[in-house]
Amino acid sequence: MKSELPGYRGKALKFLEKSGAKVGDKIKITKGENAFKGLLMPRIALSDPNHVVIKLVSGYNIGIRADAGAKVVVLEQGEGMKEPKLPQPPVGGEALPFVLIIGTGGTIASKVEYRTGAVFPSLSTEDLYRTVPELSKIARVKASVLYNIFSENITPKRWGELAEAVAAQVRESRAKGIVIAHGTDTMAYTAAALAFALQNLPIPVILVGSQRSPDRPSSDVAINLMAAVTAAVKAPFAEVTIAMHSWISDETVSIHRATKVRKCHTSRRDAFQSINATPIGEVRGGEVKMLTTDYKPRGDAGKLKVESKFDDKVALVKFYPGFSPTLIDRLVADGYRGIVFEGTGLGHISQSCFDAVERAAAKGLVLAMTSQCIWGEVRMTVYDTGRDLLSRGVIPLGDMLPETAVVKMMWALGKTQRRNDVEELMKANLAGEYSAGRFPEQRRGVA
């Protein structure tokens, strides 16, 4: 038997149990001089233990802390958590283009039933139409679940499996585009991995997440998902991208190139930003507007090439004052094959690390430099420190993001273990990871 208070735990659960309230009931909570009336909402399994969520008549959800002084009264019994009705068949039917949605987990892959706000952790085609009925006007959508995990648990091995799953669908389905629902924590890493693994894509592959779960007010599930499906159908590009809220307003969703984007805020809906680049496009009012002409167009599925092996013996090492060179020696001893440094400024680490860097290079590790500044690019010929590192074999990665760099090096070492080849791969602009025309060490002369 299902719980009548799904997702509740701790203090909030005890508070509600005492009152006999169950999800879907109309209740009143009194706290001091304040009273709140609304439908009792379920929580997702992962919610905090202290708050009760009700949906006000306005349709807005609020959280109320289950403090000692709070009281709850059931005003009217609801129908509980019965299975919601099946959705209507899509408006427009067979004439609409076909879009495949692959679920990997995260907030966006949960479904919500609008009346009570019931949240379920899976993602079926029916769930999608139920959660975002507007989708049925944009495309014939089919959903399949590959994983259902928090994105911080996604590994390089899973990137490879996901790349293979996407490639199989590109070859076998007639999808106009593929949408991947993903937790936001590591979505940018996965997007970069797919961008290197899936070459000569014929259709767009669009990762989408949400920063607010569907049981919360101001959830961004619907707008992001609609934009991703719209781009899958209408966008002229055939690249791996991320579709997320552009700004705190609800009007625009940005399309970011997979290799140039990172999550820059822990909770805001506009957390994702293109770095050292503008988004390649945006979705607004149901239309896709391209912001650059520099993209790979849709093409022939026959040319798709998949290189889905990632070598996880690559470390991303952020430098800080007091950083011990011993940490570099430990990586060498542990059999690492590559290190991406996140240095300071234009690409520096302390000279106390030079000997350890030399030892690592002598052991055949691939060493590369990015900047913890995030914006801008490393230029290692400006100061002595940079030149000293270059002479020890450290490769400058221009304006490549540290996060993209570690993914790329894992991919390059998955493809070949020959150091020279890996270094050449790191220097080449394979998936827009270097800003166009802005390659390392080539922009400094005036005449």
Add this chain to the structure above:
Amino acid sequence: MKSELPGYRGKALKFLEKSGAKVGDKIKITKGENAFKGLLMPRIALSDPNHVVIKLVSGYNIGIRADAGAKVVVLEQGEGMKEPKLPQPPVGGEALPFVLIIGTGGTIASKVEYRTGAVFPSLSTEDLYRTVPELSKIARVKASVLYNIFSENITPKRWGELAEAVAAQVRESRAKGIVIAHGTDTMAYTAAALAFALQNLPIPVILVGSQRSPDRPSSDVAINLMAAVTAAVKAPFAEVTIAMHSWISDETVSIHRATKVRKCHTSRRDAFQSINATPIGEVRGGEVKMLTTDYKPRGDAGKLKVESKFDDKVALVKFYPGFSPTLIDRLVADGYRGIVFEGTGLGHISQSCFDAVERAAAKGLVLAMTSQCIWGEVRMTVYDTGRDLLSRGVIPLGDMLPETAVVKMMWALGKTQRRNDVEELMKANLAGEYSAGRFPEQRRGVA
């Protein structure tokens, strides 16, 4: 004998030697159809080996690549690199307030002689007046050199020495404020270190750097230094801050709180940004404008307290997919006493690390969590992963920057090795490292 081509090296040096040109000469360089006339400038010792810099009649500097096809002709011999004249005594003289400038190295601590642009690596009082004559109208300035090193080579031990040097000057001199010239690469780390080490400061301590050396066009040395000295004299606060260009225009310099600022661009002059906070003030048109009332005011030198010991057995560990928990065990084995994680999103690392985290906690390490998003704050009660880490003893650090967090933990472990005390110190808001009123896990209820 001094070189007549100071700072030149490699291809550019050979190119100039052939022509007999020396710094200060008026020369003409021809490249194909282009010709450039101007004074031959010296380079700083660290410049790239391929470019010759001349100062055009307009006063603008340009770099010209010493390519095979380029030719140089000496039009008029200059006076070479003779020592520049001593500066005029400060206008206003004894009536002006006294400001001490401590040099630690970096681009800003180099001096330039305006006619030829000669750059010297030291920082004397005379040099300062010569480089930025406007200073003489703001304050009586005295300069002293503590270090002359690239800031990536600054260590926690040096932070302690610098704190002691500043404290001695606060007690002994009658300075209205102290300015510290510092390389920009690790300036934010040093600022945070001083903010924890120097308690109950009676006067402002202002770190200042520059992103463009004084031999380059658009150098920000003068504006940043003038703003720092202005703030040292006029600012109402007595905190450790960073004064740097606000925006790409030359009008405003921001005053950032030491614990809330990071270098966010490798080369732009407005690289420094306050994160999760506004700058506390700004300098514009020779005046200081405060942007908050939430600052510590000037006070009594007798109350100054110095805690200048830093324990460098603290690691900053950035998580990424594929991160191996073995790296945590290695830190434990190497005798580390603390780890600051830079997790994903709201403060997560993979569940594959949970056991290693538990082992580290069992060995007595202090473990804390920040977010690689940079903006926003960790909230570890929202998802299971966060709660699992909390239950293993990981301390959530709210909106504290990862860079500030590692400095603070080094400082806390320098003060006491009792784990509970260190944890309490990490949770307390000692130097504005938590945004005011926004402490961890306290902003989530509505009612």
